[in-house]
Amino acid sequence: MTRVPVISIVDDDKPGRVALSSLMRSLGYESHLFSCAEDFLASTERNVTDCLITDVQMPGMSGLDLQLEMGVRSPLIPIIFITAHPDESVRHRAEAGGAVFFLSKPFDGQVLIDCIERILKSTHAHPIRV
Structure with a gap:
């Protein structure tokens, strides 16, 4: 039996979290x-x-802070950053820290699906610009 992939979503915006969860379940x-x-x-x-999948800007620990902390605590987990406030310096920091994708809100659901499928198919996904 094949294990079902697990996608964790960290976002302070509840409607956004729920919408992403519905997409993942579908x-x-x-x-x-x-x-x-x-x-x-x-x-x-x-x-x-x-x-x-994590938002960049959140109260408390930001998505970038989460990425740094995960590098200390966890085995490498591919990260897709999402943000309503795209900034090239933030994108650069995320990619330098190993982020696989960086999406600006609003983004097309199919783009996110393609990102996730690419991650799940490859254990060696490389950062790309979307």
Whole structure:
């Protein structure tokens, strides 16, 4: 039996989290939702996550801070950053830290699907600009 991929979503925007979760479930993936980076880091779901989707700007720990902390605590988990406030310096920091994709809101759902499928098919995904 094939294991269902687990996509964890960290976003302080509840409607956005729920919409992403619905999309993940429609693709046959399991989704775990977190309203903040601290909750994700404290969870055991971190250990089974195949892909992380996180907002850049959140109260408390930012998505970039989460990325740095995960580098200390966790095995490498591919990260897709999403943001309503695209900034080239933030994109650069995310990619320098190993982010696989960086999407500006609003983004087409198919673009996100393509990103996730690419991550799940490759253990060696490289950062690209979308």
